Amino acid sequence: MSYNVLIVDDSRSMRKVIWKILRLLRFELGECLEASNGQEALDILEGKWIDLILADVNMPVMDGVGFIRSLREKNICRDTPVVFVTTEANEDRLNQLMDLGASGYIRKPFRPEEMGAFLSRIMGETDGFKMGTSVEGCDF
Amino acid sequence: MVLKWEPVLKDVISEILETMFFAMVEFQDCGRGDRCFDYESEIELQNHEGRIAISLQLSEGFARMITAGFLGIEENQVKDEDLRDSVKELVNMIGGGYHARINDAAWKLGIPRVWKIGSDPTHRAQAAVRLDFSFFEEPAGSAALSYLAG
Numbered sequence: 001m002s003y004n005v006l007i008v009d010d011s012r013s014m015r016k017v018i019w020k021i022l023r024l025l026r027f028e029l030g031e032c033l034e035a036s037n038g039q040e041a042l043d044i045l046e047g048k049w050i051d052l053i054l055a056d057v058n059m060p061v062m063d064g065v066g067f068i069r070s071l072r073e074k075n076i077c078r079d080t081p082v083v084f085v086t087t088e089a090n091e092d093r094l095n096q097l098m099d100l101g102a103s104g105y106i107r108k109p110f111r112p113e114e115m116g117a118f119l120s121r122i123m124g125e126t127d128g129f130k131m132g133t134s135v136e137g138c139d140f
Numbered sequence: 141m142v143l144k145w146e147p148v149l150k151d152v153i154s155e156i157l158e159t160m161f162f163a164m165v166e167f168q169d170c171g172r173g174d175r176c177f178d179y180e181s182e183i184e185l186q187n188h189e190g191r192i193a194i195s196l197q198l199s200e201g202f203a204r205m206i207t208a209g210f211l212g213i214e215e216n217q218v219k220d221e222d223l224r225d226s227v228k229e230l231v232n233m234i235g236g237g238y239h240a241r242i243n244d245a246a247w248k249l250g251i252p253r254v255w256k257i258g259s260d261p262t263h264r265a266q267a268a269v270r271l272d273f274s275f276f277e278e279p280a281g282s283a284a285l286s287y288l289a290g
Contacts, residue, residue, distance in 0.1 A: 010251075011232070013211060013225040017160075020212055058232070058249055087236020092245045107240075108233050109159035 002030035003123070004048070008041040008055035008067065009034075009085070018054055018085065018115075025116045025129035038067025045076050052123065053077065057086040057093065057105075065093065068100045081122045085110075145238075145285045146271055149194070152237035153273070153283060156230065162209035163202075165273040165280055177281055179203050180257050181227045183235035184250040184288075185242075191288040192247075194238060196231045197257065202280035203227050228254040234283070 005022065007015045015034050022029060033050070035041035039062040041055070057064035064084055071077055081103035088094060094105060103122050106115055120128035150167050157163045177197035185192045198206075200223075207226040208215040232252040239249050270284040 011225055011229045013207070013222055014229050016211055016222075058251060060251055087233050087239075088249065089236055089240035089243075090245050090248065108236060109156045111159060 002028040003051035004031040004033070005029060006033040006035065006041060006044060006048075006050050006053045008036075008038060008053065008059070008064075010036045010056065010059045012036075014056070014085075021112045021115055024112055025119070027119070027129050038062030038064065038070065041067055042070055042074075042076070045071075050077055050080050052119075053080055053082045054085050055082060057084055057088040057097070064088075065096060065100070068097060068102055072101055083118070083122060085115075148238060148241045149234070149271060149283055149285060152234055152241065153271075156233045156237060157206065160210060160233070161206040161226075161230065163206050163275060165275050166277075168272040168274065176257060177279075178257055179224070179227050179254060181231035181252060181254040183231045183252040185235060185239055185247045186250065187244075187246040187248065193286045193288055194231065194235050195284045195286070196227070196234065196281060197283075198227060198281035199279065201278075202275055205275070206230070224254045224256075228252045238285075 007018050009015050009018070019032065030051070033044055033048070035044055037059045038055070041053070042062075055064050055067060062070070064086065068082055071082070082101065083103050084097055084105040085108065086105055087108045088105070097105065104118065106118055116129040119125070154165065157165055178200040180195065180197045182193055182195040185194070203223050203226075204215050204218050207218045207223045210226050210229075211218070211222060229252075231254070235249050235252065239247055270282045272279065272282045274280050
């Protein structure tokens with residue numbers, strides 16, 4: 001099974017790193033979509049089927065809290081796991097994300113294996129996403 | 141907030157560089173270094189009483205090397221845009237790591253900035269204690285933390 005994934009992060013480098021890690025984890029990628037803030041992500045999500053959203057919290061224009069709140073208010077991607085990949089340390093803000101329906105968060109810095117274990121659980125992959133030794137189809 | 145920032149920042153920088161940028165640095169004793177580097181990035185934490193600026197200066201060579209490590213590419217493939225973005229992400233993670241150690245919900249993390257240092261460096265460290273670090277005995281960069289009014 002392949003997954004359509006949306007990465008929402010204002011850092012182009014961080015988006016590249018996450019794609020690379022997903023490929024290293026042998027995550028079966030379908031459509032790969034990117035947005036640099038919450039508003040761009042909302043525009044992309046209109047009419048799209050997405051299996052997983054990985055989003056930053058601190059972003060210009062619309063941050064992660066505004067993004068997930070809008071998703072819920074507009075009833076978009078109601079059943080899609082939304083995982084925040086963030087440097088955010090403010091417990092109140094992290095709890096707010098969870099209250100708004102986030103599936104969880106991964107704190108930066110993190111090792112690829114940690115992301116693999118986390119995503120295996122979120123996506124219900126019983127065999128788990130495990131690290132490979134090369135990145136196939138990686139175009140950067 | 142009373143926190144001796146130097147050891148905290150050392151821990152945070154080491155952890156981030158080792159985990160995500162695959163580089164181990166050595167810190168020198170704190171002092172007023174007079175060396176200027178090539179890139180500067182900064183992030184602010186703020187609450188209702190004031191702001192903290194965490195500022196980072198890096199040599200171009202070190203910035204290029206850690207960008208390559210971060211993105212998993214060769215150094216000669218690193219574009220200027222990638223370098224700036226990765227240095228910005230580094231200071232973003234450092235700000236988040238420092239914020240986590242403060243453990244005070246009142247502080248909010250700002251949006252990081254990065255720029256190439258011109259003839260008139262604006263490193264906050266010019267007026268503060270700075271934390272210099274090296275990579276294999278080559279000066280690699282310095283970090284500084286400044287308390288700002290308002």
